[in-house]
Amino acid sequence: MTVIRAFVSRSAPLMACLGLLAIWQVAALMLKTDSFPGAWEAIKAIPSILGDQESLINILASIRRMAIGFSVAVLVSIPLGLMMGRSRAVASFFNPLLMITYPVPKAALMPIILLWLGVGDIAKMLVIFLGVSLPVIYHSFQGAKAIEEKMLWSGAAMGLSAAQRMIRIVLPAALPEILTGCRTGLVLALITMVTSEMIARQSGAGNILFNALDMGQYDTVYAMIIIIGAMGIGLDAAFERLRARLVRWSEPGFEIPLSFA
Amino acid sequence: MKLMPSRPNVEAKAAPARQTGAAMITIDRVSQVFRTSGRREHLAISDISLTIEDGAFVSILGPSGCGKSTLLYIVGGFVSPTEGVARVKGKAIRGPGPDRGPVFQEFALFPWKSVLGNVMYGPRQQGVKSGEAEAQSRALIEKVGLKGFEHFYPKELSGGMKQRVALARTLAYHPAVLLMDEPFGALDAHTRTRLQNDLLKIWERDRKTVLFVTHSVEEAVFLSDRVVVMTRAPGRIKQIVEIDLPRPRRRSELLLDPRYQKYVVDIEGMIDDTSEDELRP
Numbered sequence: 001m002t003v004i005r006a007f008v009s010r011s012a013p014l015m016a017c018l019g020l021l022a023i024w025q026v027a028a029l030m031l032k033t034d035s036f037p038g039a040w041e042a043i044k045a046i047p048s049i050l051g052d053q054e055s056l057i058n059i060l061a062s063i064r065r066m067a068i069g070f071s072v073a074v075l076v077s078i079p080l081g082l083m084m085g086r087s088r089a090v091a092s093f094f095n096p097l098l099m100i101t102y103p104v105p106k107a108a109l110m111p112i113i114l115l116w117l118g119v120g121d122i123a124k125m126l127v128i129f130l131g132v133s134l135p136v137i138y139h140s141f142q143g144a145k146a147i148e149e150k151m152l153w154s155g156a157a158m159g160l161s162a163a164q165r166m167i168r169i170v171l172p173a174a175l176p177e178i179l180t181g182c183r184t185g186l187v188l189a190l191i192t193m194v195t196s197e198m199i200a201r202q203s204g205a206g207n208i209l210f211n212a213l214d215m216g217q218y219d220t221v222y223a224m225i226i227i228i229g230a231m232g233i234g235l236d237a238a239f240e241r242l243r244a245r246l247v248r249w250s251e252p253g254f255e256i257p258l259s260f261a
Numbered sequence: 262m263k264l265m266p267s268r269p270n271v272e273a274k275a276a277p278a279r280q281t282g283a284a285m286i287t288i289d290r291v292s293q294v295f296r297t298s299g300r301r302e303h304l305a306i307s308d309i310s311l312t313i314e315d316g317a318f319v320s321i322l323g324p325s326g327c328g329k330s331t332l333l334y335i336v337g338g339f340v341s342p343t344e345g346v347a348r349v350k351g352k353a354i355r356g357p358g359p360d361r362g363p364v365f366q367e368f369a370l371f372p373w374k375s376v377l378g379n380v381m382y383g384p385r386q387q388g389v390k391s392g393e394a395e396a397q398s399r400a401l402i403e404k405v406g407l408k409g410f411e412h413f414y415p416k417e418l419s420g421g422m423k424q425r426v427a428l429a430r431t432l433a434y435h436p437a438v439l440l441m442d443e444p445f446g447a448l449d450a451h452t453r454t455r456l457q458n459d460l461l462k463i464w465e466r467d468r469k470t471v472l473f474v475t476h477s478v479e480e481a482v483f484l485s486d487r488v489v490v491m492t493r494a495p496g497r498i499k500q501i502v503e504i505d506l507p508r509p510r511r512r513s514e515l516l517l518d519p520r521y522q523k524y525v526v527d528i529e530g531m532i533d534d535t536s537e538d539e540l541r542p
Contacts, residue, residue: 148367148369150363150365150367150369151369151370151371153337153339153357153363153365153369154363154365154369154371154430154431156338156339156356156357157337157357157358157359157361157362157363157431157436158359158382158383158386158387158434159358159359159386159387160386169371172371172373173371173372173373175373247373249372249373249374249414249415249416250372250373250416
């Protein structure tokens with residue numbers, strides 16, 4: 001029984017994916033329109049995209065922009081968020097700015113940014129940066145704010161300076177919350193990456209997708225959707241593994257031999 | 262060497278520590294005002310003067326909200342007093358320092374560090390070499406009864422065990438004064454009793470100066486050389502009671518000792534005296 005149960009729970013994500021593809025295939029066969037190819041046709045188009053050097057360069061360019069935008073955003077947002085969480089003055093200065101920018105769709109800023117910076121990499125990376133930084137700042141802020149004051153006092157009594165307390169107590173203590181923000185940020189990076197390429201067509205995964213749409217190559221369109229989706233799943237899974245390793249100490253219910261008092 | 266105030270040694274346990282110790286902490290006319298959210302001023306403690314000698318175990322006892330923790334935070338340097346000055350070894354306190362080690366009711370352990378990592382943190386910060394710090398820390402962990410749990414994370418420990426780690430973590434950097442802020446307040450009665458016994462055993466061995474905040478009369482009498490009874494807000498010193506009971510103290514003997522019982526009853530009476538009429542809106 002337990003073997004079967006373990007197998008079912010392991011293979012559940014795969015089953016879900018296969019089920020979705022099956023429904024897609026059936027729906028496509030029933031609708032029979034050109035703009036909605038079946039799952040099988042879309043999957044068949046994937047090797048030709050990934051085999052094509054130009055498409056590959058496009059996709060790698062997207063990933064590069066995303067990686068840079070994401071990294072810079074994380075490097076800026078974590079210190080800012082932590083400082084906001086520990087200083088009322090810093091928080092009251094930046095909070096209104098964040099409240100204004102939070103609900104604005106970052107893609108809506110794209111035309112303005114294009115006007116300033118042109119259609120190149122910088123504009124797209126800036127949009128990714130904006131998309132990623134807000135959730136990371138917010139979660140770092142919340143994480144730093146929630147820290148038990150006495151933990152910092154204990155550090156101060158051991159002789160840690162304010163800067164040392166920030167790096168050696170606030171940062172690790174807020175890490176679970178920070179990484180939650182980073183995980184949201186990673187998905188948002190992917191979304192803003194695609195939308196930025198939709199608006200500023202030049203290169204990238206989004207560019208392939210929307211060009212194919214313009215030319216009526218629907219199997220390529222859906223193949224690209226699958227590729228981008230797979231990238232999302234892959235990145236998220238990889239990040240989740242990293243996160244689980246880093247904050248093992250905070251995870252609830254990991255093998256606790258509580259047979260003692 | 263003769264000029265140094267001599268620490269009472271274990272052989273001289275018949276003599277109470279306070280007779281041989283020089284002043285370790287002096288609290289001089291200290292008051293603390295907090296500003297509440299409604300821009301009202303709340304006088305937490307008022308005009309407190311107190312001297313604690315080297316090697317003495319002094320408890321601050323009072324009802325909740327009497328500012329007894331505030332007094333401890335001032336000595337710790339975590340809060341600066343609105344008026345007056347607190348000194349440690351004659352030097353005005355300007356902030357926290359490794360000469361005063363806090364143990365909080367909330368434990369305040371570093372959850373990302375193992376038991377060993379927590380205890381080693383202070384010595385490492387003080388520049389003790391890693392191997393040496395580890396050896397000292399392992400010995401301390403054993404001393405507080407947690408041998409075998411070195412690599413557990415705080416999350417995996419019970420409240421009593423967490424507080425043992427917190428005590429070891431503070432003892433590890435050799436503070437001259439232990440500041441204990443209702444350390445056993447969050448524990449169940451049984452665990453509390455065990456930790457009191459163990460604390461007493463450890464303390465009677467190396468006789469550090471202890472400032473111990475509690476609202477339990479029995480706990481204060483059982484542990485202390487002296488009990489400082491405080492009034493309700495604003496906290497003032499109502500009375501100071503010298504606890505003249507022999508050491509080493511054993512709970513089983515003490516509970517039957519009429520002198521112990523009288524101290525408890527007397528001090529309970531003092532607390533009852535400061536009742537509703539002293540409460541202010």
